[in-house]
Amino acid sequence: MRHSFAEVLVLSVMRILWLLCAALPGLCADSIFELAKKPASAEFRAAVERLMKPEDIAAGRAVYGEGANFVWVTEADAQPELFIDDVASGKLNSAGTKRWVHVGRMTPGTSHEFHYVVNGKVWGGRNDVPAYLPESYEQAGVPKGKLSEKLVHTSRIYDGMTSDYWIYVPAQYDAAKPAALMVWQDGAGHTDRNGSMRTLNAIDNLIHQKRIPVMILVFISPGMKGSQRMRSIQYDTVSDTYARFLRDEILAEVQAKYNIRKDGYSRAIAGSSSGGICAFNVAWFQPDQFSRVLSRVGSFTSIQWKPGVIDGGNVYPFKIRKEPKRNIRVWLQDGYQDLENNHGSWPLQNIQMANSLKMRDYDFHLSWGNGSHSGSHGSAEYPVAMEWLWRDYDAAKTEQTYTQEPGEKEKPMFRVMKLNR
Numbered sequence: 222m223r224h225s226f227a228e229v230l231v232l233s234v235m236r237i238l239w240l241l242c243a244a245l246p247g248l249c250a251d252s253i254f255e256l257a258k259k260p261a262s263a264e265f266r267a268a269v270e271r272l273m274k275p276e277d278i279a280a281g282r283a284v285y286g287e288g289a290n291f292v293w294v295t296e297a298d299a300q301p302e303l304f305i306d307d308v309a310s311g312k313l314n315s316a317g318t319k320r321w322v323h324v325g326r327m328t329p330g331t332s333h334e335f336h337y338v339v340n341g342k343v344w345g346g347r348n349d350v351p352a353y354l355p356e357s358y359e360q361a362g363v364p365k366g367k368l369s370e371k372l373v374h375t376s377r378i379y380d381g382m383t384s385d386y387w388i389y390v391p392a393q394y395d396a397a398k399p400a401a402l403m404v405w406q407d408g409a410g411h412t413d414r415n416g417s418m419r420t421l422n423a424i425d426n427l428i429h430q431k432r433i434p435v436m437i438l439v440f441i442s443p444g445m446k447g448s449q450r451m452r453s454i455q456y457d458t459v460s461d462t463y464a465r466f467l468r469d470e471i472l473a474e475v476q477a478k479y480n481i482r483k484d485g486y487s488r489a490i491a492g493s494s495s496g497g498i499c500a501f502n503v504a505w506f507q508p509d510q511f512s513r514v515l516s517r518v519g520s521f522t523s524i525q526w527k528p529g530v531i532d533g534g535n536v537y538p539f540k541i542r543k544e545p546k547r548n549i550r551v552w553l554q555d556g557y558q559d560l561e562n563n564h565g566s567w568p569l570q571n572i573q574m575a576n577s578l579k580m581r582d583y584d585f586h587l588s589w590g591n592g593s594h595s596g597s598h599g600s601a602e603y604p605v606a607m608e609w610l611w612r613d614y615d616a617a618k619t620e621q622t623y624t625q626e627p628g629e630k631e632k633p634m635f636r637v638m639k640l641n642r
Contacts, residue, residue: 350597366425390437
């Protein structure tokens with residue numbers, strides 16, 4: 222079939238736009254919500270194919286979101302009803318050929334669960350669907366920092382272990398002024414600007430908005446010693462070894478290149494899962510180096526515990542209650558669907574951590590959700606957690622005695638009020 226010149230031009234422009242959308246999803250992301258008003262249209266089907274996997278659509282797992290706006294697409298023999306966080310949220314609209322579509326909203330700053338009911342039976346769905354805050358997206362007019370190439374360090378403390386790490390320098394960094402510092406464990410996952418973590422976008426936006434200080438970030442991956450993975454040994458062991466490794470080896474290299482503040486008041490450390498307990502562990506043993514802790518789904522469990530030989534993270538709720546108080550500020554995040562295995566209970570241990578911190582008048586916050594062992598909730602709330610960690614920061618100071626917020630003092634201890642069976 223021959224096309225006129227005008228038709229060829231229109232088709233060419235449309236193809237260029239679709240190619241741009243494929244390369245830069247954020248450029249055209251909003252269009253899918255508008256196109257969903259005509260769910261049987263070829264344009265909407267093309268947008269779905271670009272943003273969702275066919276196997277996820279068939280299994281009832283497919284969902285796409287931008288901020289609070291989401292679109293669900295699935296295939297079923299009968300009309301599905303959508304439930305979000307166990308609340309009925311509407312029946313899907315037909316898109317023809319057994320395909321169904323729903324457009325709706327979910328609250329940003331946390332993660333959500335959804336599933337369908339088809340012919341009276343629960344089907345499909347996903348846990349841990351993040352709804353990102355605006356600060357987690359690239360914003361016009363906000364200068365971007367620069368991520369280094371991958372750097373490789375060979376350790377003396379861990380005797381030949383090699384570790385990959387990256388340094389992120391914000392656009393506002395001035396070598397004449399010492400910058401604050403934040404270190405992330407499992408760092409490789411944070412280097413993709415528009416990946417699932419969106420850490421770099423949030424950092425750029427929050428610094429630009431002056432909601433956090435200018436800071437250099439170090440993203441460090443777990444080490445390898447020959448063929449041995451060192452992650453659990455580094456992260457889950459309750460000792461000062463990893464803290465010394467950071468201070469004396471990794472940060473010594475970073476400080477040789479950049480002007481970084483050396484007071485713990487100006488330093489934060491973060492991680493997820495075993496990286497979460499690792500972050501707490503470093504601040505516990507060296508509060509003079511790091512006084513701000515962000516732990517997502519922290520593994521405060523017995524992974525490396527060898528009774529009478531090595532302490533594991535399971536001991537921390539009791540160490541907090543009985544050892545001298547450290548001057549640290551702690552944000553904990555977990556969900557009631559987190560892990561339960563032979564190492565312990567992640568949800569119960571994080572509740573124990575929160576109650577122990579509360580009992581000893583620590584400045585802490587427990588962010589609780591319905592998620593499982595995933596970074597989705599923590600990534601979705603990252604801008605809020607960062608602003609809380611760095612609240613009342615004053616670059617003219619080098620120290621602060623952290624005290625529990627008045628609102629937290631008035632609240633009771635955390636309790637398990639309802640069982641799921």
